[in-house]
Amino acid sequence: MLPSPESLKETLQAQLPGIGLSIEGEGFGVEVKDWVSVCRYLKTAPALELDYLSDLTAVDYPPDRIEVVCHLYSMKQKHGPLTLRVKLNRAHPVVDSVTAVWRSAEFQEREVYDLFGVTFTHHPDLRRILMWDGFEGYPMRKDYVVEDQDVLEKPA
């Protein structure tokens, strides 16, 4: 069983001094600068061993923030999920990639980049994945305007 968020927070702050961490529901909100170090710790700490990144996605909260959300489980100890969130500036959403920690982030981060426009630094191959190269805009953002399919040609 996973420890409660409160005790986990204490452990994390003791192990990684100076990190910004807030309890949100069943999981944590992590600050952008600590994103990879917290993830790496959660994966390797012997009591947790959250070795399986199940799901990584984003939620758009206009006008000012985008949250990257991920759900972690442990395949060795069979516990989870632990939800991690990181709040990003919607105008320039940039966060470090966790592909080096969990390989399963590779395509999921590409999808978030493709549909939300979040840039993951140090990602090995950050390209669009579902939309085509050269597509403009980020379709999953709340302010994305869907093209009107009934109009054959755009008025000049």
Added chain:
Amino acid sequence: MALRTDAKPTLETQPLEVNLGPQHPSTHGVFRMMVSLDGETIVKLKPVFGYLHRNHEQIAEDITYIASFPFTDRLDYFCAMSNNLGLAIAIEKLADVTVAERGEYLRVIMAELTRLVNHTAVTGFLLNDMGAFGTPLLYAFREREKILDLFEAASGSRMMCNYIRPGGVREDVPDGWLKRAKEIVDRYPTFLDEFEALLTKNEIIRQRTQRVGVLSKELAISAGVTGPMLRASGVNYDIRKVDGYSFYSRFSFKVPLGSIGDVYDRYSVRILEMRQSVQILQQAFKQIPDTGPAISPKGVALVKAPRTFRPPKGDAYGRIESPKGELGFYLVSDGSPQPYRYHVRAPSFVNLTILEDMCLGCKVADAVIILGSVDIVMGEVDR
């Protein structure tokens, strides 16, 4: 004259770039592999997809929770029932909906029948990829059709079932359905024996699949691979056991494991899983109550008046062991009748991450088999 093996190549060579797909029967839909070849050996492989992308997630954010169910049928169109179940479980978690007992048993029965359908079909396709055109696939499809008839009797549609709802199932199965289903399930091991007699010890199949596309345990875990692929690599992780969702904790069944994680192991794990599914089904047929509602009162209210269904603010991540792996739905509610955020964690999308790692150093003909053993459905990968 002795063959010189230490000779340095005198000609300048360059890798050959080949596109496998997007329109090719071996790619299981519109999927493209950009392959760099050195002779016949793969030195680089990049999967390209998105041809079937229709932004399922965005569509779902504009409609009510219930209205998404028909769309989930089209995610993994082989396993409509388990996709319905995944979304139903996520909604139940979000809004705290209880499930009627008979409905829950029917859901387990449908989910396991779907597993039989999926594994039978993918095994048939694997043989097709190896060049055994037609015959094994038709054996597989003959059995699959019998189960699809059951789905049609229960839901009105062979493949796009749209049957499971939060709180239970849309409506109870017709009279005599369970008896008919039991007969088909009881006969299934006979079919599996026949299928295995044709395939399991077949020398050609062993030559083509053993030690091909090996996936190590460590990489499988790190890459978030789930389902039969993960268990073929020897990791004991089955969400039916780990989470014990639905009534799976009431049944006794084993989790088959492979040893080295090659294509042959994935094939064997799927065959063994089908035998376990038959056991689960037989227990479910014994345990299911004869009477009782197939859907709970809250579920009925939700289905009858979807626009009045406003889950409390918050989020929920519901996941199930679909035939292809972990199928997860992440829902965020803002208290309105539509989900604020709706995300599908598709198993075959994540399982494709390590396609290149498995294919490097293999021959180009093996890439087709390795892709087949991943078991992808483009409706789910592209969403």
